[in-house]
Every structure is written in structure tokens, then in C-alpha cells.
Amino acid sequence: xxxxxxxxxxxxxxxxxxxxxxxxxxxxxxxxxxxxxxxxxxxxxxxxxxxxxxxxxxxxxxxxxxxxxxxxxxxxxxxxxxxxxxxxxxxxxxxxxxxxxxxxxxxxxxxxxxxxxxxxxxxxxxxxxxxxxxxxxxxxxxxxxxxxxxxxxxxxxxxxxxxxxxxxxxxxxxxxxxxxxxxxxxxxxxxxxxxxxxxxxxxxxxxxxxxxxxxxxxxxxxxxxxxxxxxxxxxxxxxxxxxxxxxxxxxxxxxxxxxxxxxxxxxxxxxxxxxxxxxxxxxxxxxxxxxxxxxxxxxxxxxxxxxxxxxxxxxxxxxxxxxxxxxxxxxxxxxxxxxxxxxxxxxxxxxxxxxxxxxxxxxxxxxxxxxxxxxxxxxxxxxxxxxxxxxxxxxxxxxxxxxxxxxxxxxxxxxxxxxxxxxxxxxxxxxxxxxxxxxxxxxxxxxxx
Ligand SMILES: [Zn+2]
Numbered sequence: 001x002x003x004x005x006x007x008x009x010x011x012x013x014x015x016x017x018x019x020x021x022x023x024x025x026x027x028x029x030x031x032x033x034x035x036x037x038x039x040x041x042x043x044x045x046x047x048x049x050x051x052x053x054x055x056x057x058x059x060x061x062x063x064x065x066x067x068x069x070x071x072x073x074x075x076x077x078x079x080x081x082x083x084x085x086x087x088x089x090x091x092x093x094x095x096x097x098x099x100x101x102x103x104x105x106x107x108x109x110x111x112x113x114x115x116x117x118x119x120x121x122x123x124x125x126x127x128x129x130x131x132x133x134x135x136x137x138x139x140x141x142x143x144x145x146x147x148x149x150x151x152x153x154x155x156x157x158x159x160x161x162x163x164x165x166x167x168x169x170x171x172x173x174x175x176x177x178x179x180x181x182x183x184x185x186x187x188x189x190x191x192x193x194x195x196x197x198x199x200x201x202x203x204x205x206x207x208x209x210x211x212x213x214x215x216x217x218x219x220x221x222x223x224x225x226x227x228x229x230x231x232x233x234x235x236x237x238x239x240x241x242x243x244x245x246x247x248x249x250x251x252x253x254x255x256x257x258x259x260x261x262x263x264x265x266x267x268x269x270x271x272x273x274x275x276x277x278x279x280x281x282x283x284x285x286x287x288x289x290x291x292x293x294x295x296x297x298x299x300x301x302x303x304x305x306x307x308x309x310x311x312x313x314x315x316x317x318x319x320x321x322x323x324x325x326x327x328x329x330x331x332x333x334x335x336x337x338x339x340x341x342x343x344x345x346x347x348x349x350x351x352x353x354x355x356x357x358x359x360x361x362x363x364x365x366x367x368x369x370x371x372x373x374x375x376x377x378x379x380x381x382x383x384x385x386x387x388x389x390x391x392x393x394x395x396x397x398x399x400x401x402x403x404x405x406x407x408x409x410x411x412x413x414x415x416x417x418x419x420x421x422x423x424x425x426x427x428x429x430x431x432x433x434x435x436x437x438x439x440x441x442x443x444x445x446x447x448x449x
Contacts, residue, residue: 007019013045022038024195024256027235028238033198038195039193040191044190045190048220055179057177058176065163066145067183067185068150068156069218069262070150071157072153072185074181075181076154077178079101079176080171080177083103085109088113101133102133102135103131103133105136106138115415127428134157136157137159137160145363149262153429155182194269196253201248203250208281208391211254212267212287213290214256216258217261218362220363221364222368224369226292227288233290234290237252250391260332264331264334267332281342283306283341284336285298285383286344287383288331290346291371291375297322297349303343303399305397306398307323309393322350329418331345340402
């Protein structure tokens with residue numbers, strides 16, 4: 001509650017970011033964990049400015065929109081093109097329509113798509129097809145406009161399901177709909193943080209376990225379920241394990257990462273700042289939104305050999321911890337996964353399979369009242385006991401992936417396409433006559449992947 005109601009979104013670069021970090025450190029020290037501290041790093045940040053959308057033809061009408069993080073500040077008037085859910089093939093197919101115009105696309109997963117089609121990919125594919133503006137429409141009614149980071153190339157905004165639907169209906173009646181899009185965001189360098197503490201082990205084994213969650217939310221939101229419910233779960237695990245530290249064989253490191261929402265900056269920076277540790281991490285448990293509704297199981301990131309451990313322990317613990325295998329590159333386990341660290345994410349595998357989107361996640365309605373104490377308690381109980389057992393197991397032997405296997409895995413899942421796309425879009429943008437200063441700074445940076 002304090003995280004959300006006192007410190008607000010904890011969005012990187014806001015006052016509440018550093019203040020919440022100091023609060024978490026203080027709190028962990030109060031639990032007895034004197035080694036609690038934070039590390040800082042510099043990342044590309046973004047400051048929100050006002051965004052407006054006006055239909056200029058065939059009617060005049062204003063709609064509420066919000067700029068997407070890292071959007072450049074710009075003004076553009078052009079024709080509106082609706083791409084539905086934005087299936088992968090549609091961008092090339094409708095290139096002629098898109099060229100020079102403003103794309104409207106929903107946040108829904110396109111029909112028949114196997115892998116996740118992330119917002120950033122829809123955006124990049126629109127840019128590559130020549131879009132000059134981009135509108136991301138919530139596919140859920142009554143949740144307002146969605147947010148989510150993109151690269152600073154063209155002005156990009158989020159719009160509610162209702163306002164977006166109005167535009168879609170207008171396009172059905174008329175094919176000459178033009179709109180004016182104005183954004184005023186600012187890209188700048190900022191500092192963000194990772195909160196770290198250790199529960200020491202009783203043996204001198206070098207291996208240790210990591211459990212973490214990001215603590216930053218989107219600036220328009222309290223970021224309560226995503227991620228505060230996860231950050232609080234991590235702090236609770238720290239508090240619980242500290243109490244049983246005399247029985248803990250190996251060290252457990254708890255981390256609350258900053259700046260996840262804008263590009264996994266906290267976890268990428270952690271991995272970059274601690275390269276020698278990677279080989280000694282037994283397991284990394286990512287608890288992004290860890291206290292959300294649903295069962296408190298684990299989605300292993302392609303480590304099927306770990307299922308028997310979980311099943312055995314869940315029986316011992318007399319609790320329900322379902323599991324499955326799946327990897328997506330969109331949370332803090334990913335930089336660890338890329339380094340070959342065995343990892344998994346807390347959550348309800350059943351829910352992950354059936355969920356079609358974020359719901360109120362990433363909207364202004366992800367507020368503290370959505371977090372149920374009962375789920376926080378269950379998350380803290382299940383994951384504390386799981387992490388404790390991982391740290392204590394003498395027969396824990398996940399197969400570590402080699403860099404070659406990781407590369408092959410990424411290609412097989414189609415995630416390499418996202419990387420190639422990112423390179424392609426940079427090459428494409430470099431051919432433009434006029435490049436926005438924010439875009440130039442982005443081009444000059446080396447890839448985050
Ligand atoms: Zn999250």
C-alpha cells in the first residue's frame with residue numbers, strides 16, 4: 001500500500017522512484033537484513049507531455065489519448081488506417097495505405113497467432129510499412145487507454161476501446177478520415193535503481209538462488225498488481241527467509257528491479273553489473289505481479305527437468321503449485337535466461353494460457369484496491385517455501401543451456417525476428433531526410449538485446 005499510495009507509480013525518473021527504493025531498503029533493514037542496499041544505473045528515460053487526438057475530417061471531434069512512453073513529441077495530420085489486431089502479414093500487405101499515414105491497431109493477439117505478438121512488434125512493423133503516427137487501442141472495454149513503451153521514432157498514443165471503436169465505425173462509413181495527432185513527450189537520460197539484499201547461507205557453497213520482481217509501474221498508474229504485488233512478495237520472502245536463516249544452506253539474493261516497464265533496464269543492468277555471478281545462480285524466480293489473483297505455481301522457462309522437484313515439494317508443502325514450460329522475453333527473467341541461468345516465473349499457468357491480454361494492467365486502473373491480501377499471503381507462503389527448498393536441495397541439477405542452445409531456442413521461438421526487426425527499423429529510419437533528435441539519440445545507442 002505504501003509503495004502505491006505514498007510513492008505513486010515509481011516510474012523511472014519520477015521522485016517516487018528513488019523515494020520508494022529508499023523506503024524498501026529501510027524496510028528490509030528493519031526486518032533485520034542489514035546488508036540491504038541499492039545500486040544505480042543510467043538509462044534512457046522519458047517524461048510525459050500532453051497528447052491530443054482530433055478527427056479533422058469528415059467531422060471535427062476530440063478524443064482522450066495518452067502518449068506511449070518514449071514517444072517523440074511531434075504533430076502530424078494524416079489519414080487513419082485501421083489494421084484490426086495487426087496480424088504479422090497485414091503491414092506489408094497494406095503498405096500502400098499505411099505509407100505516410102496514421103495506424104490504429106488493437107492490443108488483442110491476432111487470431112491463429114502462436115507466439116505472443118507484442119505491442120513493440122506491431123509498432124515497429126507499422127513504422128517499417130511507412131506509418132507516421134501510431135494509435136494503440138485497448139481491446140478491453142471500460143479500462144481506458146493502455147500504455148506501454150515503444151521506441152522513439154514516430155508519435156504514438158494509447159486510446160480506449162470506446163474511443164477507438166468510434167474511429168473504427170467512422171472508417172466503416174467514410175474512407176477519408178483524417179486525424180491530427182499531437183504529442184509532447186521528452187526523452188532524456190535518467191537514473192534508476194535495483195534494491196538488493198542477501199539472506200546468507202550456512203554453508204560456503206558459492207551457488208545461490210535469486211528471487212526478484214520489478215517495482216516500477218507505468219507513470220499513469222499505481223502499478224499495484226503489476227508489479228507492486230510482486231515486489232511486496234519478494235520483500236515478504238526476504239522477511240520469512242531471514243527468520244529461518246539458520247536452516248538455510250545456500251544464500252538467497254532478493255532483488256527488486258527498477259525500470260522494467262520501459263525495457264527491462266533494471267534486470268539488464270543487474271546482469272551487466274554482476275557478470276561473474278551468473279554461473280553461480282542455481283535458479284532465478286521472477287515474481288512480476290506475483291501477488292495477482294490465481295494459483296501460485298511456476299512457469300519454468302524451458303527447464304522440464306525441474307518439474308519433479310516442484311511436484312514433490314508441493315506435495316510435502318500440501319499446497320497447489322501447478323507448472324508449465326514457456327518463455328517470453330517480456331519480463332526480468334529474460335536477461336538471466338540469456339546468460340544460461342535456469343529460471344521460471346511465478347503465476348498461474350492455467351491463467352497464462354487462457355488470458356488474452358492484460359485487462360486493467362498497464363492502465364490507470366491498476367490500483368491498490370485490486371490487490372487481495374489473501375493472494376499476497378499465498379504468494380509469499382508458496383514462493384518462500386519453494387525458494388528455501390531450492391537453496392537447500394543437494395540434488396538440484398538443472399541442465400544449464402549453452403549460448404548456442406539459447407540462440408537456437410530464440411530462433412525456434414521466433415524471438416530472433418524481434419531482434420532482426422529492431423535492426424531493420426534502425427536501418428530504415430537512418431534513410432530518412434529528417435530525423436527527430438530523440439530518434440537520433442536512440443539510433444546512436446547500442447541495442448538493449
Ligand atoms: Zn510487470
